[in-house]
Amino acid sequence: MRFGVVQFPGSNCDFDAIHVLRNVMKRDTEILWHKDHDLRDVDCVVLPGGFSYGDYLRPGAIARFSPLMQQVRHFALTGGLVLGICNGFQILLELGLLPGAMLRNRGLKFICDSVHIRIENGQTPFTRAGRKGLVLRLPIAHFDGNYYASRRTLAEIERNGQVIFRYCDSGGKVTGEANPNGSLNNIAGLANRRGNVLGMMPHPERASEAALGSEDGRLIFASIIEAVEARPPKIKKGTGNRRAGHDR
Amino acid sequence: MIDKHILGQHNLTEEEYSTIVNLMGREPNLTELGIFSVMWSEHCGYKSSRLYLKKLPTAGKGVLQGPGENAGVIDIGDNLAVVFKIESHNHPSFIEPYQGAATGVGGILRDIFTMGARPVALMDSLRFGPLEEPLTRSIMEGVVSGIAGYGNSIGVPTVGGETAFHSCYSLNPLVNVFCLGLAEKDKIFLARAEGAGNPVIYVGARTGRDGIHGATMASAEFGKETEHKRPNVQVGDPFKEKLLLEACLEVMDKGLILGIQDMGAAGLTCSSTEMAAKAGTGIEINLDLVPQREEGMTPYEIMLSESQERMLIVTTPEKKAEVQAVFAKWDLEAPVIGRVTDTGRLVASFKNQIVVDVPVNAVVNLCPVYRRPTALPAYIQRNDRHPDLPVPDDLSAVTLRLLSSPVIADKQWIFRQYDHMVQTNTVLPPGGDSAVIRIKGTGKALAMTLDGNSLYTYLEPKAGAMIAVAEACRNLASVGARPLGVTNCLNFGNPEKPEIMWQFEQAVDGIAQACRFFGIPVTGGNVSFYNETEGQAVHPTPVLGVVGLIKDIRRSARPGFAGPGDSVILLGETKEELGGSEYLRTIHGIEAGPVPRLDLELEKRVQEVCLEAVEAGLVRSAHDLAEGGLAAALAESSFYSRGMTGCRIELESAIRPDALLFGESQSRILVTCRPGKSRLVLELAEKNGVPARTIGRTGGQEIVISSEGQELVKIGLEEAYSRWKNAVPQFFKTWP
Numbered sequence: 001m002r003f004g005v006v007q008f009p010g011s012n013c014d015f016d017a018i019h020v021l022r023n024v025m026k027r028d029t030e031i032l033w034h035k036d037h038d039l040r041d042v043d044c045v046v047l048p049g050g051f052s053y054g055d056y057l058r059p060g061a062i063a064r065f066s067p068l069m070q071q072v073r074h075f076a077l078t079g080g081l082v083l084g085i086c087n088g089f090q091i092l093l094e095l096g097l098l099p100g101a102m103l104r105n106r107g108l109k110f111i112c113d114s115v116h117i118r119i120e121n122g123q124t125p126f127t128r129a130g131r132k133g134l135v136l137r138l139p140i141a142h143f144d145g146n147y148y149a150s151r152r153t154l155a156e157i158e159r160n161g162q163v164i165f166r167y168c169d170s171g172g173k174v175t176g177e178a179n180p181n182g183s184l185n186n187i188a189g190l191a192n193r194r195g196n197v198l199g200m201m202p203h204p205e206r207a208s209e210a211a212l213g214s215e216d217g218r219l220i221f222a223s224i225i226e227a228v229e230a231r232p233p234k235i236k237k238g239t240g241n242r243r244a245g246h247d248r
Numbered sequence: 249m250i251d252k253h254i255l256g257q258h259n260l261t262e263e264e265y266s267t268i269v270n271l272m273g274r275e276p277n278l279t280e281l282g283i284f285s286v287m288w289s290e291h292c293g294y295k296s297s298r299l300y301l302k303k304l305p306t307a308g309k310g311v312l313q314g315p316g317e318n319a320g321v322i323d324i325g326d327n328l329a330v331v332f333k334i335e336s337h338n339h340p341s342f343i344e345p346y347q348g349a350a351t352g353v354g355g356i357l358r359d360i361f362t363m364g365a366r367p368v369a370l371m372d373s374l375r376f377g378p379l380e381e382p383l384t385r386s387i388m389e390g391v392v393s394g395i396a397g398y399g400n401s402i403g404v405p406t407v408g409g410e411t412a413f414h415s416c417y418s419l420n421p422l423v424n425v426f427c428l429g430l431a432e433k434d435k436i437f438l439a440r441a442e443g444a445g446n447p448v449i450y451v452g453a454r455t456g457r458d459g460i461h462g463a464t465m466a467s468a469e470f471g472k473e474t475e476h477k478r479p480n481v482q483v484g485d486p487f488k489e490k491l492l493l494e495a496c497l498e499v500m501d502k503g504l505i506l507g508i509q510d511m512g513a514a515g516l517t518c519s520s521t522e523m524a525a526k527a528g529t530g531i532e533i534n535l536d537l538v539p540q541r542e543e544g545m546t547p548y549e550i551m552l553s554e555s556q557e558r559m560l561i562v563t564t565p566e567k568k569a570e571v572q573a574v575f576a577k578w579d580l581e582a583p584v585i586g587r588v589t590d591t592g593r594l595v596a597s598f599k600n601q602i603v604v605d606v607p608v609n610a611v612v613n614l615c616p617v618y619r620r621p622t623a624l625p626a627y628i629q630r631n632d633r634h635p636d637l638p639v640p641d642d643l644s645a646v647t648l649r650l651l652s653s654p655v656i657a658d659k660q661w662i663f664r665q666y667d668h669m670v671q672t673n674t675v676l677p678p679g680g681d682s683a684v685i686r687i688k689g690t691g692k693a694l695a696m697t698l699d700g701n702s703l704y705t706y707l708e709p710k711a712g713a714m715i716a717v718a719e720a721c722r723n724l725a726s727v728g729a730r731p732l733g734v735t736n737c738l739n740f741g742n743p744e745k746p747e748i749m750w751q752f753e754q755a756v757d758g759i760a761q762a763c764r765f766f767g768i769p770v771t772g773g774n775v776s777f778y779n780e781t782e783g784q785a786v787h788p789t790p791v792l793g794v795v796g797l798i799k800d801i802r803r804s805a806r807p808g809f810a811g812p813g814d815s816v817i818l819l820g821e822t823k824e825e826l827g828g829s830e831y832l833r834t835i836h837g838i839e840a841g842p843v844p845r846l847d848l849e850l851e852k853r854v855q856e857v858c859l860e861a862v863e864a865g866l867v868r869s870a871h872d873l874a875e876g877g878l879a880a881a882l883a884e885s886s887f888y889s890r891g892m893t894g895c896r897i898e899l900e901s902a903i904r905p906d907a908l909l910f911g912e913s914q915s916r917i918l919v920t921c922r923p924g925k926s927r928l929v930l931e932l933a934e935k936n937g938v939p940a941r942t943i944g945r946t947g948g949q950e951i952v953i954s955s956e957g958q959e960l961v962k963i964g965l966e967e968a969y970s971r972w973k974n975a976v977p978q979f980f981k982t983w984p
Binding site for chain 1: 401
């Protein structure tokens, strides 16, 4: 399978995602430039973390207008897998592919830390290698991760099983103390109704190698690979065999 | 037309002015005077420090670039080089803490990527007044969020640093920013304007009126009124810098440019004259072509603006279009604003008139150098010996009080605001002895640390500076890294005062001597004078940044205990030394010497034993002893341990118990190992002539320390941890 990582001006976790996908998960990974109009036949689009357009106006508010995002929207609406990490999550919210919005963290400070999250739905292409109730330890690093939605939307996403991850303590208990940023219902990760688009504030790409202290993040990427590779092979168009660009 | 008043505004003496007239062969106009004034300011010209800095050893194994460029460069094998430097942004951070600190980060980042290196780590050395003061808290909040705001956004992890508090910094905080980058060894770029006729391209942000005379401001004391200097502080735009970073690295990677220099202090003036001077050429600039943010800017303002996120690039006529295409891809302007000449002069035109015509060599290299008078300060003798003191009864309570001194206490409140993991290389996060980042694809890692105990350097500048070097190297040894090179930031008061100059001379002597002894080159740094407000100088504060290499990342150490049941070994010797200690300051309210003695030979051997033990895989944890002595080190090792492991320590020593517990004798490292391996570690120590003893075991939920069978300290881990953890945050409003 092939991943595509979108590069916006101001993305700064793009190379981290590319590194993990290529060198740890050993999958072809395309770098997709935001000004392009072609998704290059990838099976999963990753919107990486960072400060696209400097977070000016609102995080993700400008990136959603990048030319490539029209393709991403189409790709998502036709069932393509899209993973938004941190700023990528914020962009998905701005794009309207996911419901709700992000507010400034409750403490009004940027937070970089390790947190625990609990898998709430193990039936998605992003969590199928895990199971409901499993606790992962992943880093967060954001200023605007305080998830907010109207009461009605909140009830709806809860009812539909769209809440994929919740902040919890190390034992898996969802508590106010374990909520780092004030997110409603401790929401750390959210999918669309169809389950093919996931936004999450924690950074799985920062926890995919033992040398960095946690490998829990691999579960997300392994799930995606499993989901894609279990599908019947599709007929590829285009030239294929593109050389993967070079990693720094 | 240039009168005393104007000279005063430009911080130039009449003597300096007549030198300028001689070098020019005529009177300068106001713009030209402005150019000389910034380039000959203390900040850019190093006029009071240059003679002393010559004493620092700059050559050494692997040095590809020493002082004189934007940053030092050292070969680390695998065709890679590390590029690193530290710089101060003290004055702006006092006037406008957020932007002052943010643009400090922006500036040091540019120094690194100007050389062709991708910045991979940031660190900061911060000094503030006591946290009890509201002003300090507001400055600290601003500085920390400024560093976070810039570093986080641009995606370079802030992996470490140090923070200390003392009333001498209340009105003059120190913000020293360190950056390290990685480059391919054969792709280092220099600030040179080669080849007459080549185009000079301006890239990045537009020029505005911000930061005019920032360098001059940093070269004078502050009086009561600083509010009006706020416009001298630049405003940072990390997003613009991120674009600039990516675009610059792309044109470098593609081999499209000949030379490049960032516009930092003294902006366009500094970059153009330095590039020409280094290449022995000249530069011609049309100021009408300089992108401007505001209307009606004068040549004076354009030349002296310190607007951020700008670079000057020299390329060939053939590659010009390709360079511009790369910048266009990143949505950045890149107009040609001039060309390289062979005249040796900087000539600038504005509205078809020549407004500047100065010899670049005079501007860059002929700044007057002063050997300013020095005098032994009176306080030195007054404070050289602390009085006899009773040993406190309750040493457990003393331990807890020390752990909650902000100098020793946990600094997570600060570094939790910094993205310290982006780029996925951070192996040892902030808080340890050194930060450690891996080098992808090599199996190696880099360790780095910032160090400086300004109470030591206040009491005994030379000894204190030597200790700073020794301790920085010890910090590296504690993680298993061998030092590669040093950068330093020398923060002092007004050099025109003989007592300050004496402190400076002594400190530089100490650094030079210690670096020479350890055989580590000083590849660059920064001097910040005039750290005085209302006549009150900060403590002399040399901050040492040392970078080291870990050859095999699997063979490195961490400060936290690895688990219960390990042997605790103390390398080095504890003497009855309380002078200059945090214990003396916090518990007894005394700031007096003598500072701990440093035996360089012993220091080197202690570090060698630690390194060999780590490299042999014997060590489960290692932590160097610093402020708060043995007791603080044991507590910190417990706090950093997996699952909070305490320890039980039995000492055999006849020295006073407070010195035993809290004294800051140098050349000591705490290591732990499996009980079966302790013999090997002790043998290694003996072979190297290092005193070493097994002093206890890890385990339990307490820290218990006894000496000669008598229990001195017994504290519960939970309480100790919460005291240590909450000491800093309690001063701020916090929500989880």
